[in-house]
Amino acid sequence: MTEGMDGFEEFSPEQEDWSEFISRIHYFGGDVSSATDLKRFDEFLRGIEFPGKPANRLYYLALAPSLYEPTILNLGAAGIARETGAWRRVIIEKPFGSDFASAQALNKSARSVFSEDQVFRIDHYLGKETAQNLLVLRFANTIFEPVWNRNYIDDVQITVSETVALSDRAGYYD
Numbered sequence: 001m002t003e004g005m006d007g008f009e010e011f012s013p014e015q016e017d018w019s020e021f022i023s024r025i026h027y028f029g030g031d032v033s034s035a036t037d038l039k040r041f042d043e044f045l046r047g048i049e050f051p052g053k054p055a056n057r058l059y060y061l062a063l064a065p066s067l068y069e070p071t072i073l074n075l076g077a078a079g080i081a082r083e084t085g086a087w088r089r090v091i092i093e094k095p096f097g098s099d100f101a102s103a104q105a106l107n108k109s110a111r112s113v114f115s116e117d118q119v120f121r122i123d124h125y126l127g128k129e130t131a132q133n134l135l136v137l138r139f140a141n142t143i144f145e146p147v148w149n150r151n152y153i154d155d156v157q158i159t160v161s162e163t164v165a166l167s168d169r170a171g172y173y174d
Contacts (some may be wrong), residue, residue, distance in 0.1 A: 054085030
């Protein structure tokens with residue numbers, strides 16, 4: 001183990017579990033604003049996915065907001081947003097545009113590459129506690145658990161009314 005990992009030894013997994021976990025971590029360096037790099041990324045992913053078996057992919061865009069649109073368009077240009085035997089999803093973190101017009105433009109770009117059911121817009125920070133509370137409510141109450149599953153619920157929408165404007169938090173997101 002490396003220095004600076006105080007307490008890691010106390011809570012660390014068994015060596016074989018750790019080795020298996022580490023073997024599943026991969027890194028690919030590239031520029032999301034380059035369709036060529038995203039094509040290389042697709043080749044990289046195909047190399048680590050099970051051969052001959054289509055793999056589902058979730059593209060989680062935790063990026064600077066200025067990179068959302070070029071990334072989405074380049075996922076399309078690279079051909080890696082198409083659902084060919086496996087699903088493709090994109091998650092876009094808030095802020096979703098800087099104003100109504102830019103949000104509409106981002107929506108238009110997203111819909112030019114992905115269908116609406118492939119696009120997820122989230123605010124991971126504001127929704128975290130609410131989502132955790134829903135899980136507790138579901139699994140702690142035997143009346144809800146059998147019917148609160150994918151067979152009976154089409155979607156869940158969480159709305160949090162904010163009193164702080166985006167302009168007060170923009171630096172956080174950048």
